[in-house]
Amino acid sequence: MSLRDRKRARTRQALIDAAVDLFERHGYDRTGVADIAAAAEVGTRTFFRYFPSKEALLFPEADDRIRAAVEAIATRGPDERPAEVLLRALRTVTADSEDMGSRLAALRLRLIRDVPVVRGRALQLQLDAQREIARHLAATYPEQLDPVTAAALVGAFIGAVAGALQVLLDDPDQAADPATVQAALRRATEIALTGWTAAAPTG
Amino acid sequence: MSLRDRKRARTRQALIDAAVDLFERHGYDRTGVADIAAAAEVGTRTFFRYFPSKEALLFPEADDRIRAAVEAIATRGPDERPAEVLLRALRTVTADSEDMGSRLAALRLRLIRDVPVVRGRALQLQLDAQREIARHLAATYPEQLDPVTAAALVGAFIGAVAGALQVLLDDPDQAADPATVQAALRRATEIALTGWTAAAPTG
């Protein structure tokens, strides 16, 4: 890794750290890009050479997540079914994010809930991930899944998880309890993969 | 309906018509709010008294859609199950939008596909609708559905439909054929409500 690359990585991290700090202290809307750049000791113009927009800074590892999910699909067991592959991919991604204790991850959840423009960005990334995962899933099971069916399956899966998380995160008590969250996610995936009646025969 | 209200409605429609026209002719990004306002013969400042943002103009009936879906839930049959209610709500909403032949609806689909900011807005509205529908569904079936399960169910349902539509709309041929679209939607709802294995035993 060359000196230039290291410098770039350091500047990038400095921008993220400065932004997280300022967002926590003064709020997202009350923090300008110029403030972030100044705190990271770079020019305002330089900020946009590292991130395409102010919100993008909150999702610095988005690509890695998708890559991890795609890889989880690629390395499937010989007799693993699509549903099982999706579950494993979900576990892989959520395990990677054991940085949930990190300031950035916690801040991000709050901002997704509270700031419309951040939520919009998160939803876009989710959609991109869906599309990519569905594409690879369809390619992996060519004679079981046509592209549209794969997209519907992945959409149901991620939609269920996202929907459950959304209402869960509105309740600070439930969101703070890992066991409750885990149970809700398990329930959501069951609903998506086996249907509601099968997942919860009566309640 | 007072004269003032009629005038307001006329101005609102003039703004929409002018915007659709300009968007079609010159593209979304190359059309400024000032251009739209000028074409509708109102001040730029007035535009924002009718729509909170440039994109919002593309979704003028968003509230009505949600209201229709909620009403479809409220007027459920005595022994209708949640899944059936959701299916009926979907049919109601998509039936209302037989204005699919309208210039606005067609333009909107294109812009959702092509312009990130428009797609973001659409996703936000979808999420709002999900939340509201899940809330009412949980309230309608209090002892069968807790809020989180309802959110997961609705998320899976809408996620499947959205996912299927997304890949479908990428293919102009398929998107242009109503029968194909209808079949894909039916398949998507089946996947979401009864699970993939049940909906497509083998392919």
Place this chain on the structure above:
DNA sequence: ACGCTACTGGCACTCGCTGCCATTTGGCAA
């Protein structure tokens, strides 16, 4: 030590959007 390339940061600019305010216009009652 050399030139090449990538990186930087400042300036000017566009555009979406808001606060403010003076003016106009429709609604309503005396």
Place this chain on the structure above:
DNA sequence: TTGCCAAATGGCAGCGAGTGCCAGTAGCGT
């Protein structure tokens, strides 16, 4: 009809995000 109030309008000044341009700088390979 007259007169008052509230709603609507539009213009202006301003903010912040994001971009094109360009001159200066710093790392990299020869």
